[in-house]
């Protein structure tokens with residue numbers, strides 16, 4: 017209430033001031049009647065009025081807008097109360113500035129609209145004065161110019177980028193949007209919040225020309241705004257008021273609380289300001305306004321307008337940088353006040369002073385974000401996630417965060433060594449994700465959707481699940497079969513997710529021209545009605561929609577109609593340009609916000625599992641390996657790495673008594689040598705001291721050193737024989753339990769008796785005899801085991817990404833290679849299943865001590 021009172025007091029004071037000035041002016045003018053021939057007296061009077069005007073409307077508010085004005089400083093300390101509208105010239109040779117009260121007290125109307133160039137000049141000079149004189153950022157302007165389709169305000173276009181002057185409304189929809197905004201300004205839906213955001217701002221609505229056939233109901237709304245506006249910091253300048261009285265409905269009285277300017281030729285008449293009079297209070301005649309013709313101010317020089325607007329927007333940029341707090345709910349509203357049953361909601365930015373809110377619900381289930389690198393995509397996503405996580409409790413919102421970019425991303429969310437806290441809404445985090453990891457997450461979501469679909473009817477889909485995939489376009493390039501699988505998974509989750517509370521937010525960089533556009537992949541992206549274009553990200557909008565052209569950093573086009581455009585210049589209800597904050601501008605605040613969410617977590621909350629694609633797991637830290645060493649494993653495992661997935665497990669082949677308990681690694685390069693070493697150590701860890709026998713053969717020079725280290729480690733723990741080629745062939749005896757470890761087995765060539773090998777492979781496992789072999793040339797392996805039919809004798813075949821030659825004899829289908837060089841694939845030939853894994857880190861040190 018105190019704000020309203022203060023406004024009222026201020027308005028009253030301004031009225032009194034206005035009245036006093038008007039009275040002084042009137043007295044001066046009255047005293048000239050009847051028109052005296054005394055030229056000196058006239059000049060003296062004009063001098064006195066000029067002095068009064070200079071006091072009331074100093075600097076930009078009253079100066080002549082020519083080149084000399086350029087040197088005046090911008091931005092005053094308080095809201096300008098009086099402003100010059102032209103030059104009053106009661107008699108030839110005597111003139112003074114015509115000054116009227118406006119901001120803080122009332123409005124201004126001109127009977128003609130801006131189709132009269134004098135009105136255009138008046139509006140531009142008035143706007144320039146007010147903008148230049150008001151404290152930076154304190155005056156927000158909304159403009160309407162239907163007849164000129166916005167041209168009246170074109171010189172002020174620089175202010176658009178700063179959000180100080182949105183593009184003028186040019187049609188009825190636009191006019192209604194301006195009226196609605198002004199109504200909200202007067203009667204905010206959330207008074208506390210609005211006061212906080214508005215600070216000491218004033219909204220000035222300038223109507224240069226009304227849309228044709230503006231309806232009476234809209235005119236009545238404007239009149240109502242005029243009645244109630246001044247106390248709430250809303251002022252109107254309306255050209256073309258009263259509107260032509262075409263019908264009874266459109267016939268309007270003078271605008272309440274407005275000074276009326278009536279254009280004659282070549283001068284204008286200025287009526288009394290609201291609540292006061294230019295006439296002499298002592299006079300017995302009723303006042304008819306300023307008793308002098310007024311020549312309204314002409315169009316200010318374009319260069320002057322440009323300079324002022326440029327400087328104002330630069331200042332506004334600096335002063336009014338939005339902060340993440342602007343997107344979060346009010347303190348009064350508190351944490352987790354949102355109800356996630358129907359939807360998830362957050363504010364993503366501001367269009368001028370208006371918060372732009374987006375939702376994840378049935379109508380807008382999935383969002384697509386695009387922007388060139390450095391366009392603030394991370395910033396935007398962090399804002400969205402914090403916004404959602406402050407509004408919705410972890411029981412209502414579960415977030416999966418998958419980032420395909422290189423390196424550790426999103427430290428804002430995950431537990432790190434420096435900050436033990438994490439966002440309690442996170443269920444899984446993938447950094448530098450593999451496609452396989454994303455697939456695993458999507459498969460999980462798909463399974464969850466099937467569960468939800470079959471659950472009891474009417475059950476609320478809680479928690480709502482949001483899966484964010486950053487740099488997702490990586491998933492749509494590369495191996496065609498893999499892309500098809502990704503697309504099918506995304507499609508399935510998107511389709512069912514809409515109704516069952518699973519939402520996708522895909523963010524990426526614009527696809528190169530050669531790639532299919534979003535419009536071409538309509539089947540999938542048609543399910544993403546929310547499109548957010550950051551700078552350079554116009555590809556998420558329809559090809560004909562150029563709203564994102566030339567967006568500056570920190571802004572985005574937010575479109576809720578699948579990127580659909582609309583007629584140029586028309587107001588688009590489904591599309592807004594928002595400004596959004598840089599959450600990293602204040603790292604300590606970000607840390608504090610995260611701390612707040614973390615503090616509020618449930619007592620039994622656990623940190624999310626984090627998958628970091630850039631790290632290599634260590635054999636000596638592998639849970640399966642450690643269990644084997646501790647004697648808790650059920651059978652030995654030839655371990656080679658960790659499976660890429662949501663629930664990572666040891667990648668390897670169990671070396672029990674079942675058929676096929678052997679490992680073959682195929683492909684040249686040091687990784688093959690390393691993996692055989694890991695596999696042998698994995699097997700050795702299972703056996704207590706002296707309970708196992710190893711036969712190690714290095715048949716190629718490149719493996720000698722690794723074989724030597726293996727032998728050294730095994731020695732003293734188990735029985736070890738180091739053998740050559742013939743020794744290895746001799747050891748291929750299924751009746752002697754033990755592990756044959758062969759580095760470079762293909763080097764045996766014709767010395768390898770195929771029948772003996774096959775017998776060993778077939779009969780060995782049941783008797784505890786296993787072969788761990790590395791083959792540089794896969795076709796040698798295929799030949800040795802007898803091609804496709806024999807491959808099942810080896811239960812685990814690792815395919816390295818190295819050039820492997822022709823695998824057609826071994827595989828029923830081509831391998832979908834992982835996109836990354838530091839990955840390998842494990843083939844289970846019986847199930848014909850390929851599993852991507854991350855090989856254990858090299859070298860393995862101290863595994864068996």
Ligand SMILES: Nc1ncnc2c1ncn2[C@@H]1O[C@H](COP(=O)(O)OP(=O)(O)OP(=O)(O)O)[C@@H](O)[C@H]1O
Pocket residue numbers: 387388389390391392393394395396569570571596597598599600601
């Ligand atoms: N709203 C903003 N206003 C001003 N600067 C911003 C804003 N958002 C981000 N920035 C700045 O722009 C730079 C890039 O931001 P960010 O890392 O979020 O972009 P990105 O698109 O994720 O980039 P990349 O893809 O290269 O990681 C950073 O220096 C950041 O501080």
